[in-house]
Amino acid sequence: MWIGRKKPRYTKAQALSARPVRVVEAALVTSDTGVRKISIPINTRGWAGFVFRMPQGATKTFELDDLGVLVWESCDGKTSVQQIIRKLSKQYNLNLREAEVPTLKFLETLVRRGLVGMSVPQAKQPEQD
Amino acid sequence: MTAPDSVNFTRTKNTGSRLSWQGLHLSVPEKWNPLKLDGDDAKGSLLLADLHRSRLAVRWSVLPEKTDPEKWSSRVMTEEVGALAASEAVAHDPGSQWAASRLYVEPDPPGRDVWVGMHRATRRGVEVVYQAKRRDRVLVDSVLPGLYDTGRSGEGAAMWSVFDLNFTLPRWIPLVGKTLNAGDLSLSFADKQTAITVRQVAVAQLALKRFTLEQWLGRMQWVDRARFKPVGEANRVEFVTVNGRALAGWSRRMVQRRRYAWMRWAWRELTTLALHDVSRDRLIFVQGTDPQLPTRVAETVGDASNV
Numbered sequence: 101m102w103i104g105r106k107k108p109r110y111t112k113a114q115a116l117s118a119r120p121v122r123v124v125e126a127a128l129v130t131s132d133t134g135v136r137k138i139s140i141p142i143n144t145r146g147w148a149g150f151v152f153r154m155p156q157g158a159t160k161t162f163e164l165d166d167l168g169v170l171v172w173e174s175c176d177g178k179t180s181v182q183q184i185i186r187k188l189s190k191q192y193n194l195n196l197r198e199a200e201v202p203t204l205k206f207l208e209t210l211v212r213r214g215l216v217g218m219s220v221p222q223a224k225q226p227e228q229d
Numbered sequence: 230m231t232a233p234d235s236v237n238f239t240r241t242k243n244t245g246s247r248l249s250w251q252g253l254h255l256s257v258p259e260k261w262n263p264l265k266l267d268g269d270d271a272k273g274s275l276l277l278a279d280l281h282r283s284r285l286a287v288r289w290s291v292l293p294e295k296t297d298p299e300k301w302s303s304r305v306m307t308e309e310v311g312a313l314a315a316s317e318a319v320a321h322d323p324g325s326q327w328a329a330s331r332l333y334v335e336p337d338p339p340g341r342d343v344w345v346g347m348h349r350a351t352r353r354g355v356e357v358v359y360q361a362k363r364r365d366r367v368l369v370d371s372v373l374p375g376l377y378d379t380g381r382s383g384e385g386a387a388m389w390s391v392f393d394l395n396f397t398l399p400r401w402i403p404l405v406g407k408t409l410n411a412g413d414l415s416l417s418f419a420d421k422q423t424a425i426t427v428r429q430v431a432v433a434q435l436a437l438k439r440f441t442l443e444q445w446l447g448r449m450q451w452v453d454r455a456r457f458k459p460v461g462e463a464n465r466v467e468f469v470t471v472n473g474r475a476l477a478g479w480s481r482r483m484v485q486r487r488r489y490a491w492m493r494w495a496w497r498e499l500t501t502l503a504l505h506d507v508s509r510d511r512l513i514f515v516q517g518t519d520p521q522l523p524t525r526v527a528e529t530v531g532d533a534s535n536v
Contacts, residue, residue, distance in 0.1 A: 116280060166435055182280060192432045193510060194412070195246075195392050196280055197262035201411035 110220055118220045120184075120207055121177035126215070128169065136169050137161050140215065162215075167192070171206050175216050181207065245371070249390035250275060251404070252382065253289060253355065256375025258367070261285065263391055269403065270381055285372065286358040291351070298329035298347040298354070305345045305356055306331050318343075323373035326350065332369070335361050342368045351380030389416060393509075394429045397529040399522070424496060425517035427526060433510045442512070446479045446503035449514050457483035457499055466502065468524065472532045476513070478504035482520070502527050 110118075126138040139161045144154040164172060167188065174184045181203070189199035210216035245259040251270040257277060261284050265276040272290040276283055292301055307315040310333050321332035321344065330346030342359040355378065359368040379385070381401045388397050389404075394414040402425065406417035415428035428449070430436050440448065443463055450459060463479040470476060483499045485492075496518040504513040504527060513530050515523040 113281060165438075167432075185280065193393075194431060195262050196260055197264075197278075198392060198411045198431065200280060 114220050114222075115204075116182040116185075117180050118218045119177050119180050120175040120210070120216045120218055122172075122175045122215065123217045124215050128164075128172065136164050138164065138172065138215075162213075167202060168206060171203055172210075175207075175210070177219060246393075247375075247390045247395065248275075248277070249388045249395065251289075252351070252378060252380040252387065252401075253287070253353075254375070254377040254379065254388065254390075255287065255372065257285065257372060263409070266391070266407070266409070282360065282362075284360055285368075286360075288356045288358075289353050289378075292347055292354045294352075301347065301354055302329035302331050302345050305354070306333060306343060309333075309343045309345075309356065309358065310341065321369075321373070322346070323376055326378070332373075334369070338362060338364050344368065344373060348378040348380070351378050353378055353380055389427075391416075393431075393511075393531075394427070395531065396427055396526055397532070398425070399525055423517065423519045423522060425515065425519075425522055425526060427530065428514040428516075429530070430512040430514070431510070433505055433507075433512045436512050437505070442503050442505055443479050445512060445514070446481060446501060449503060449516065450481065450483055450499075450501050453483060453499060456486060456489055456495070458486055459483050466504075466524075468528065470528050470530065470532060474506065474508050474531065476504040476506055476527065476530075478502060478513075480523075506531060 124140050126140050128136055128138055130136050139159040142154060142158045142160055143149065144156060144158055148154070170188060170191065171184055174187065179187075185196060185199045185203050188194065188203055189196050192199070207216065211218060245257055245261070248255045248257060248263065250266060251268070251273055260279045261277040262279070263275055264278040264283065265274070267274050274286065274288040277285040292298065303315065306318050310318075314333055318331040318333040320330065322330045326349050327346035328349050330344065333343045335342055338361040340361055342361050344357045345355070347354045355376070357368065357372065357376070359372065361368075379387070386397045386399055387401045389395065391409065392414055394416070398418065402418035402420050402423065404416060405419045408415040412431045413428070415426060417426040418424065430445075436445070446463055450457075460482045463481040465477075466480045467475065467477045480500065480502050483501070485495065485497050489495060498520070499516055499518060500520045500523050501516040502514065502523045504515075506513055509531050511531070513527060515527045515530070517523040517526070
């Protein structure tokens, strides 16, 4: 059928062997209540900064739970998505599928928000168990 | 239709995780998880996959009395692998419960290994398709020896196990709803006599940071607040499961609001348990229309040793 789903750019094997890497400088801060947050500086120079009159040094803050912290800290450019899933599964005693779904969803959010980039190996074979 | 009250799984104890769905029991490698679960006990299918690809598909349907199992088996095998390959299929009975069972092993993988058979007691025709990427004996050595069918086991207990949510209902109650989200698994059952919902939330230590267990109980009951009202305060409950784990939490009853009294067919009350399973780090919620049933079911949650 000529009208259909767009073919994904990467295969599942490539997606799992991709290595997420943080593309913003953000320190993980623990608040007094124990909540962990990352603050990202907002670009105040563009038209949006002019229209919304953003002050210099404005930041946006993301609150992370324990799973989020584990994934965020694993986005070091060395750990693959598959390794993050296995780490999460082992640490919280979850099934691989139960760990896979939130990890991929969270990484997708991070990528969409421009906090994380993905280094996708081109000719890598899927890692087999 | 009869089935034993207790099934011995000792042969397949170390093969991985258990999947018990609609009376069909499978032992599969731990890395395989359900991707798709469809249908009911009369006809349905399930698909298991690991991180990389789909691994195993199982289809079942109850065969009418007049259906010849041999003809059915031959037809299904031909449809699955083609006439030429089907002629190479050999008889293979993983237990003594299967009639007309045939196995086809792809000689030159990648390909599909297929097993079909009809359970003698439940008359369910079961088809197992294994996606073989290279030549291994996973289907023959691990999956088929752990395959068992209890079907609607009459008055006997009914075991359910999916992901790491496993429990035993005291009798067969049809599944009417499922929510299998990552970290939040819920199965609902109902028949004319009773209704029960079993829910498991992972990871408990994270879930309890957001709400206390009593608040979780309130949230669980909130869904039914339109038709039921809580009676009194929540009571503290503690008990030990069948495999010796201690569960502690809260219990509260809800009764039907008076404006729905004319609905004679509707449930009169609901009892909800909210429990913290410390050893498994899970929150367990059991809600039923029979006051005793939630406790009986909660005692079996997380017990994967026996059916």
